[in-house]
Structures are given as structure tokens and as C-alpha cells.
Amino acid sequence: MSSKKKSRFSPFLKQCFVTASVGSNIIGHGSVIGYPAILLPQLHLVDSEFKLDAVAASWIASILGITQLVGSFISPPIMERYGRRMAHFAATVPNLVGWFVITMATNFEILFAGRILQGLSIGMLSPLRSVLIGEYASPKNRGAFLTTVSLSQSFGIFFVHLIGSLLSWQQTALVCAFFPFISLIMTIYSPESPSWLVTKGRHEDCRRVFRWLRGYDEEDELEEMIESRLLFEKAMISESFGKRRGIYRLQNMVWTIKKKEFYKPIILMMHAHVLVNFAGGTTMSAYSTLIIGVVMGPQVNAHFWMIFLGAQRFISNALAVFAVNKFKRRTMMFATGGLSIVIQFALAAYVYFKQQGTLPYDALWIPILLINLKFFAVATGMLPLPNVIGGEVFPLEYRSIGGTISLASFSATFFIVLKTFTGLVDSVGMHGTYMVYGSIITYCMIVIWFLLPETKDRTLQQIEDEFRGRPLAPEEIEVRKSLQADPIVAYKRRMSERRCSSII
Numbered sequence: 001m002s003s004k005k006k007s008r009f010s011p012f013l014k015q016c017f018v019t020a021s022v023g024s025n026i027i028g029h030g031s032v033i034g035y036p037a038i039l040l041p042q043l044h045l046v047d048s049e050f051k052l053d054a055v056a057a058s059w060i061a062s063i064l065g066i067t068q069l070v071g072s073f074i075s076p077p078i079m080e081r082y083g084r085r086m087a088h089f090a091a092t093v094p095n096l097v098g099w100f101v102i103t104m105a106t107n108f109e110i111l112f113a114g115r116i117l118q119g120l121s122i123g124m125l126s127p128l129r130s131v132l133i134g135e136y137a138s139p140k141n142r143g144a145f146l147t148t149v150s151l152s153q154s155f156g157i158f159f160v161h162l163i164g165s166l167l168s169w170q171q172t173a174l175v176c177a178f179f180p181f182i183s184l185i186m187t188i189y190s191p192e193s194p195s196w197l198v199t200k201g202r203h204e205d206c207r208r209v210f211r212w213l214r215g216y217d218e219e220d221e222l223e224e225m226i227e228s229r230l231l232f233e234k235a236m237i238s239e240s241f242g243k244r245r246g247i248y249r250l251q252n253m254v255w256t257i258k259k260k261e262f263y264k265p266i267i268l269m270m271h272a273h274v275l276v277n278f279a280g281g282t283t284m285s286a287y288s289t290l291i292i293g294v295v296m297g298p299q300v301n302a303h304f305w306m307i308f309l310g311a312q313r314f315i316s317n318a319l320a321v322f323a324v325n326k327f328k329r330r331t332m333m334f335a336t337g338g339l340s341i342v343i344q345f346a347l348a349a350y351v352y353f354k355q356q357g358t359l360p361y362d363a364l365w366i367p368i369l370l371i372n373l374k375f376f377a378v379a380t381g382m383l384p385l386p387n388v389i390g391g392e393v394f395p396l397e398y399r400s401i402g403g404t405i406s407l408a409s410f411s412a413t414f415f416i417v418l419k420t421f422t423g424l425v426d427s428v429g430m431h432g433t434y435m436v437y438g439s440i441i442t443y444c445m446i447v448i449w450f451l452l453p454e455t456k457d458r459t460l461q462q463i464e465d466e467f468r469g470r471p472l473a474p475e476e477i478e479v480r481k482s483l484q485a486d487p488i489v490a491y492k493r494r495m496s497e498r499r500c501s502s503i504i
Contacts, residue, residue, distance in 0.1 A: 011138065011215040018136045018213070019145045021186035022088070022129050023152040028095050028179035029125065030156020032118045036061040036286040037306060038164025038172055039111075049106060054426065056108050058419050061286040063112065064119040065415025071123020072407050079128055084135065084193040087128050092184050095121035099177035103170045121180075126407060135193040138214055139221075150384055154317045157285050158310030165303035198225055261467040265393040266405050268451040272386040273410040275444040277417045278437045279340050281378040284309065286418055294430045295351060296367045305368075309375050316379030323380060324388055328456045333389075336381025337445045343374040344438030352431035386410075392455040395464045 009017075040057050042048065052060065071091075079087035098117035105111040129149055137145045156179070164172040194213070197206035203226055210222045276282075284291060288309065289302040296305065323332060347370050353359045394402035424433045453466040 011213060011217075014213055015137050015145065017186065018190045019133055019148060021183050021190050022125075022132050023148050024179050024186065025088070025092055025095070025125060025183040026129065026149060026152035027156040027159065028099075028176060028183065029118075029122045030153035030158075031160040031176040031179065032064065032095065032098075032115075032122060032156075033153070034157035034160040034285045034310070035164070035169075035172070035176070037161060037288040039169045040287075041289045041302075042169045050108070052108055054422050058422050060108075060111060060115055061421075062415050062418035063115050064122060065411045065413075065418065067116050067119025068123030068126065068414075069408055069411035071120040072126050072404075072411070073123075074120070075124040075128050079131070079196070083196050084128065084132050085187060085190060087124070088132060088187050088190075089184070091121055091124035091128060092180050092187065093121075094118065094124070096177055096180040096184065099173050099180070102173040103177075123411070127403070132193065135195040136213055150317050150320075150387065151314070154310075154314040154379070158307070158314050161288070161303075161306045161310045165307060194222075195225065260469060261395060261464045262402075264451055264467045266402055268393060268448060269386065269390055269402070269406040270409040271444045271447045271451075272389060273406060274413050275337070275441055275448070276378075276382050276386050277410070277413040278440045278444075279378045279382040280344070280374055280437070281313070281383050282414060282417050283421050284375065284378075287421060290422075290425075291430070292371070294425075295347065295371060296364065300364070305371075309371070312372065312375055313379045316376055317384065320380045320384045324384065328454055329385065329389060329392075330452060330454050332381050333385055333448065333452065334445070336377040336385075337441070337448075340374065340377040340382060341438055341441050341445065343370055343377065344434050344441060346370055347374070348431045348434035348438065351429070351434065355429070355431070389452070389455060392458075393453075393463060393467070 036057075039060065040052070043050070043052050043057075071094075075087050075091055078090050094117040098114040098121065101114035101117065102111060105114060133145050133149070160172060160176055163175050167175065191209040191212060192205070194206045194210040197203075197209060206226065207222060214222075288306040292300065292302045292305050296302075347367075350359075350367060350370065354362060390403065390406055421433070424436065428436070453463055455463050
């Protein structure tokens, strides 16, 4: 049959192509996060075109936290109404324009405008990237493709630090614009998501794109997706069902707010995101040259160590992929978290006694070892684990709202950390900053100790039951049965399972 004409490229290569279009965009976003470490030191040079004071510099680094939160609310309506592909276009353009604005910046205001656009781009892609990869990829490849999210971002940070140590900040921005540009070109040649096509009743287009992406070996999933959508649409047009649906929504909302399996994961993830931002990866990405200069001393080559630590972060993120599959979540969380706490206080003590001139023994290998251990703990556990756990602790019914609250807490903490870092260093010193961060991390680890269940190799239902801590009441069982029989709820659960919200 002509419809089954074999393509020159295998389904796997096609899935690699559409994943690479997302990955290229994420590399560009990693470059955005790491760019202040290149930009701010160069703006302090004597021959700089313009200079920034400490307050302006902190705004350049931290504005991403606010704008990415705003951007995360922009893309969901676009991807639901106009499709995933159009939403990807919309998320890519601000980053591309932002880099060009930065290359032409002659004052703080223009530079700030470029960073705002880039923050919006990061926020717009945040809820979209896992949906894109999850809907394009085959189940057997989906986990591997989703791991590229954290790896791509780490590579972007490493890349901008490497290029920025060789070129001016304007030239670095121009080179980094290459990544969103390539993503834009690849998106033009990428198809629309088959999952979105089926929601719009374009079943033939859905079949064509699905077979282009997956071949003809996964027809069962294709037909199940179309059949489920048809049942969903029939339920939607039923007036009597619509009334029942409204009752279930109201009951579900009231019960949801009171459920331990709802509010405990939210509290857990809020503390996990505070933990990841105060652990040091966020500040090191933006202020690495400042931190290295204070801790290691002005005699070291800060750019070399910035590049070295960026490479270590990328390698550690790659190791985390294997570690997450091998070790239990609690084991990894408390091993890397405990190491991070010890290193924070050790760095505080080292910097303080060095500045006081009371160190009994000092050598360059001591701060090098401490910073490398800190970065290893962050990149192996503190950074990837909240993303992994966030995809496991929320029951499917609450994953959307839970994810939204988690993203908001991450963005707020990201902004606070970068906005206050330089001011905190000026007021209490680098040693005092490490003491504050170490205390915050310790508090978060205590909360996580009591709230985090072991989630590895467990079903969502088992995790939910552990959060609840008691059997379901009879009336809750009846409501759950009714909801599970609801075609709308069943359809949304199936689609949620296909998308796979965790980035690893």
C-alpha cells in the first residue's frame, strides 16, 4: 500500500528531530541563565560602554524569576487553542529577539528589556517542553528524551560561560542567538502534535502525523486515543451529564483542599524549590566569577574555573540520570542534601577564617575541593530531584494545579535569591551569606525529611495513600468510583499519563 511507503528516516530519528527542536531552545535558555556571569564582570571594566551599579546588576540577573512566572501563564491558552507547534513558535521568538536587543544595548533600560523578553520565553516553554516531548515521543523512548531537558539547560550554561570567556558580551549574545534561531527553523519542519489534532476532531491528520512519528507499530495507542476522544465528546454534549459534572467538580474542589494527599505534596515541593535555589547552583550560574574570586582568591583564573564548573555540572547532570534510576529518592535527597549543608557551613568557616588571617593551614586545593563538592551535590541531587519528585508526588487529578503552584514557588525563590545575593554579600560578607543559605537548606531538609515518602518504583496510588495516612472513607470511595467512571475524567487521566510531567 502506498500509505505504508517506507520513509528514508526511521521513526526514532524523526522523534530525535522534534526533540532536538525543543532541546535547542532549552540550550538557549540555559545560556540566558548563565549569561550574567559573563555580562556583569565585563560591564565593570574600565573601557566598558556603560556601567551598572549593584542594584541594576541584581535586576539584570533576577528579572528572569518574575518574567518566567508571567510567561508560564501565557503559553497554555496558546497551545490549547492554536496547537503545540504554534505555542513553540511563540515561546521561541521572544528569546531570539531578546538576544538581538541585548547585542544592541547601550544602557541599562535596553539590556533590561532584552532580559524581560528572555524570561518570558523561558516561562512560556516551561509548561510546554514536557508536553511537546511527551506527545511526540514513543513510550519506549519518552523517558530518554525527557532527560534531555536538564542536560540541555546545563549545556547551555556551560556553553555561554565558555564562549563568554573568549568573546565580548555583545558577541556572546550574538552567538547564543543561534540556538533559538535553529529551534525556530526546526519547528517549521516539525509536525503538529497528534494529541492536539485529535482534540480538534482532525482524526485523519492525527493518524498521518502519528504514523509519521511512530511508524505503524503503535496503532493500538492511536486508535485508543481517538476512541477515548470520541467518548469524551459524547459525554460533553450530554446535558444531564453536564449537570452531574458540575456537581462532581464542586464536591471535588471542596474535598481536594482538605486532602493531605493534596496539600502535603504542595508544601513538600515548595520547600524542595527553595532548597534547589539556595543550594548554590542558581547563584553560581549568574555570579560565578564573583564567588570564585572571593572564595579562591583574586589570583586564580576565574573564567577557567567558571568553565570547569560548568562542564562538571553538565557531567554530573548526566550521572544523575543513571543515579535516579538506581538509587531511592530519599537516599539521594538526603545524601546530596546533607553534603550540601556540610559544604555550605565549611565554606562559610573557610572564608571567614581566611579573611581574619587565622587559618592554621591554607592551600588552593581546599576551596577548590569544597566548591567542586558543592557543585557535585547540587548537580547530582539538588537540581534534578525536585523535577523528578514533582512528577511523582502529585496524584494525576491534582497534577495541573500542583505543577502551577510548584512553578510559582520556584520562580519566586529564583528571583529572591538572585535579587538579594549581592546585597547580602555586601552586608554580611560571603561567609555570612553561606551561613544564611546553609541555615535555610537545613530547615528545608528537616521539612522534607518528614513529608517526603519513598517514591521510586511505586505507583501514584501507593504514594497518594502514604500521604493520606489512612484508608479512604466510604463516601470518598463512592465519589472516586463515580469520577473514575466519568468519561471526561478518564480521558484526562489517560492524556496526563501519556504526557509524563517529570523532566527525567
